[in-house]
Amino acid sequence: MAPRSRWEDTDPARFVAAVENPVRRRDAGTLLDLLGRVTGQEARMWAGSVVGFGEYHYRYASGHEGDAPAAGFAPRKAATVVYLSDGVGAHEADLERLGPHRRGVGCLYLKDLAQIDLTVLESIVRRSYESLTAGTFGTRAREADG
Structure with a gap:
């Protein structure tokens, strides 16, 4: 049985406009533009609350x-x-220059993009996107050794 797609028909711009917190809404608008420019892909909603760009296939x-x-x-x-x-x-090297953030295994937590070096963030997102779309990605984020 093939897994069902988690892509949704919700309009990402409408989703972003409805974000209650004004800083999160502003930052979401910035990221909508930045990730679209970096990936060359159109934004699509994934699993209800993730704004996604492009797609990659993984096999563990x-x-x-x-x-x-x-x-x-x-x-x-x-x-x-x-x-x-x-x-x-x-x-790791770019994250040292990014600005205030917290890290998870496969994610960055950013409270205010006004305090972040957006050029560094763009570089990070670009390299991540290129790595993931180069072919089948077989490593879980927690197993990647950078």
């Missing part, structure tokens, strides 16, 4: 496989999340 050693956005973000209550599915470790 366990046999589990699927498709996911190759770049994306989600405006959350506490912070905006930028997804780096190739793992944050792959971007």
Whole structure:
């Protein structure tokens, strides 16, 4: 049985305009433009609250496989999340110059893009996107060693 697609028909611009927190809404608008420019892809909604760009296929050693956005973000209550599915470790040097952020295994938590070096963020997103779309990606973010 093929996995069902988690892409949705919701308009990403409408989703962004409806974000309640004004800083998150402003940042989401900035990321909508930045990720679209970096990836050359149109924004699409993924799984209800992730704005995704492009798609990559992953296949793990366990046999589990699927498709996911190759770049994306989600405006959350506490912070905006930028997804780096190739793992944050792959971007260590750039993250030192990014500005205030928190890290997860495969994501950045950004409270205010006005405090972030957007040129550095653009470089990080571009390299992550290129890595993920180069072919089948077989490493979980938590297993990537950067």
